[in-house]
Amino acid sequence: MTTIIREIREQFNPANPAECIGQVELLTVDETKAIVASAHQAYREWKNKSSVARGEILRVLADLLEEEIDLVAETASREMGKTKNEMIGEVKRGASILRYYAQEGMRATGEILPSANEDKILYTKRVPLGVIAAITPWNFPVAIPLWKIAPALVYGNTVVWKPSIEAALTGKLLGELFERAGFPKHVVNVVQGRGLNVGQVLLEAPEVKAITFTGSNGVGQSILNTAGSTNKKIQLELGGKNAAIILADADLKSAAKLTIEGAMKQTGQRCTATSRVYIEQTIYDEVLALLIEETKKIEVGVTMGPVVSRGQYENILAAIEKAKSEGAELIFGGEPAFNETQGYYIQPTIFKNVTHEMAIAREEVFGPVLAVVKVKDYEEAIQLSNDSEFGLSASIYTKNIQKAFDFIKRSEVGLVQVNDETGGAEPQAPFGGVKNSSTGAREQGQAAKEFFTTMKTVTINT
Ligand code: NAD
Numbered sequence: 001m002t003t004i005i006r007e008i009r010e011q012f013n014p015a016n017p018a019e020c021i022g023q024v025e026l027l028t029v030d031e032t033k034a035i036v037a038s039a040h041q042a043y044r045e046w047k048n049k050s051s052v053a054r055g056e057i058l059r060v061l062a063d064l065l066e067e068e069i070d071l072v073a074e075t076a077s078r079e080m081g082k083t084k085n086e087m088i089g090e091v092k093r094g095a096s097i098l099r100y101y102a103q104e105g106m107r108a109t110g111e112i113l114p115s116a117n118e119d120k121i122l123y124t125k126r127v128p129l130g131v132i133a134a135i136t137p138w139n140f141p142v143a144i145p146l147w148k149i150a151p152a153l154v155y156g157n158t159v160v161w162k163p164s165i166e167a168a169l170t171g172k173l174l175g176e177l178f179e180r181a182g183f184p185k186h187v188v189n190v191v192q193g194r195g196l197n198v199g200q201v202l203l204e205a206p207e208v209k210a211i212t213f214t215g216s217n218g219v220g221q222s223i224l225n226t227a228g229s230t231n232k233k234i235q236l237e238l239g240g241k242n243a244a245i246i247l248a249d250a251d252l253k254s255a256a257k258l259t260i261e262g263a264m265k266q267t268g269q270r271c272t273a274t275s276r277v278y279i280e281q282t283i284y285d286e287v288l289a290l291l292i293e294e295t296k297k298i299e300v301g302v303t304m305g306p307v308v309s310r311g312q313y314e315n316i317l318a319a320i321e322k323a324k325s326e327g328a329e330l331i332f333g334g335e336p337a338f339n340e341t342q343g344y345y346i347q348p349t350i351f352k353n354v355t356h357e358m359a360i361a362r363e364e365v366f367g368p369v370l371a372v373v374k375v376k377d378y379e380e381a382i383q384l385s386n387d388s389e390f391g392l393s394a395s396i397y398t399k400n401i402q403k404a405f406d407f408i409k410r411s412e413v414g415l416v417q418v419n420d421e422t423g424g425a426e427p428q429a430p431f432g433g434v435k436n437s438s439t440g441a442r443e444q445g446q447a448a449k450e451f452f453t454t455m456k457t458v459t460i461n462t
Helices: 029-046 051-067 069-080 084-104 143-154 165-181 195-204 217-227 252-268 281-296 310-325 378-386 401-410 447-452
Strands: 007-013 016-026 111-113 120-128 131-135 158-162 188-190 208-214 233-237 242-246 274-280 329-332 349-352 369-375 393-397 415-418 453-461
Touching: 007 069, 007 165, 016 165, 029 131, 029 158, 029 188, 029 195, 051 069, 051 084, 051 143, 051 165, 069 084, 069 165, 084 143, 131 143, 131 195, 143 158, 143 165, 143 208, 143 447, 158 195, 165 188, 195 208, 195 217, 208 217, 208 447, 217 233, 242 252, 242 378, 252 274, 252 281, 252 369, 252 393, 274 281, 274 378, 281 329, 281 349, 281 369, 310 329, 310 369, 369 378, 378 401, 393 401, 401 415, 447 453
Parallel strands: 131 158, 131 208, 158 188, 208 233, 242 274, 242 393, 274 369, 349 369, 393 415
Antiparallel strands: 007 016, 111 120, 120 453, 329 349
16 A cells, blocks of 8 residues: 655635644645546546536536635635635626536537538537646636636536645635536546646646646746647736826726726736826826825725735835835835734835836736826827736726727737726636737637637538
8 A cells, every 4th residue: 555645735814824724735746647647538528428518517516606605705815815805706707707608518619611512511610629737826716717617628628727825725615616516527626736746747748738827927938848849738828017097088086996996906916907007297196196095995904905925925015115226206005014923914005206117117016016107198108008028908098089999909918998997807708918918819708719629620521
């Protein structure tokens, strides 16, 4: 008999770092390899099940998730710090993603094409790829995994999912719900572990036909280095440095409110968070006052949670110090909200007089920090907002329809908003960015079909 010695990881509450909220066992490399092999076995039957039946299990999962909304939201909130209300919103979003893809099982998956030969029938068929590796971050511990796993499953693939170690208990709980929903054994598998061993196995396993990843640019690059030269399909959703532009003709109160929501919601730990705002000079002072007024409404510890971990807390405070040293002018926050033993809370923070060269205008912070830049006019704003290595989401606040359409045309991002905060999209709409923010097919909606299936062209000579 072989004894397997697994690493045990204890999870602590970022709102109260002394409180251990549970443990997870991390898998060994060999165990992970065995699970990938089982997912490969399970694929043989799963791919032959009708997509309607596959969708039906997703619908059951959506019902279960709604039944257990309190438990899931509470677990994730205590594990990664998002407020319970924010988590409830995310779980609801997860359920609607599942319902969308449950329905997808009932839609046609191919196309009938006219043939030049009247005796021939010509059509295309969507077919699954095989085992999909899904590797996810901690910041949306329910919605991001589900928007990868649900389409992968409904189109007939099996999945090996590696949640972030920072959201391992939430991952474990979702794994239990997958089981209760009735997926056959090894159709959907949760592998807990560190990126460098468990994650690496998924990148290298020959049975894995596609890798869908959301996370940092550094890890995204190492995935490309490891798997980029194989024939695995790769989809990477990475970082952002999302810009908002506020023009003089906008509804300034609403623009300020949405900019602060976009920047501070979920403690700024969203890839689509507003992290820089360009304001026309004639309204600069007025908007600054409105931004401060909106930020004062945030109650740290009540409406704003802690950041996820000590590491993240230190990174954000270091970015704030760097902004100060580069000459940005702090006009709100800039400090830990409480003593560190009372949780990893950081005050919502705003810098004004930021210039384009400063790190705070260019690098992702992934925390509650907003950089404000004064611009001469719209033309300067669009140029500066586009001059970024990232291209995920961008907003414009204006009542001028020509400028709004010009922005839609010229903004170098995947998700454009007019008079709304930077952010993602509803489950039926494609999600993703350009430049260093994304690689590969879009996520969500019908776009997911591109990634999780391949095409078969059929000709029948009648
Ligand atoms: P991360 O890159 O540190 O980790 C993401 C996942 O990758 C985790 O599960 C981790 O264990 C795994 N991993 C780490 N090293 C690996 C390796 N060598 N091989 C395989 N897997 C490995 O990201 P994070 O800190 O969890 O999340 C924050 C980042 O995610 C931010 O940069 C943010 O912008 C980005 N993000 C992007 C989107 C988007 O849709 N564009 C959404 C949310 C978060």
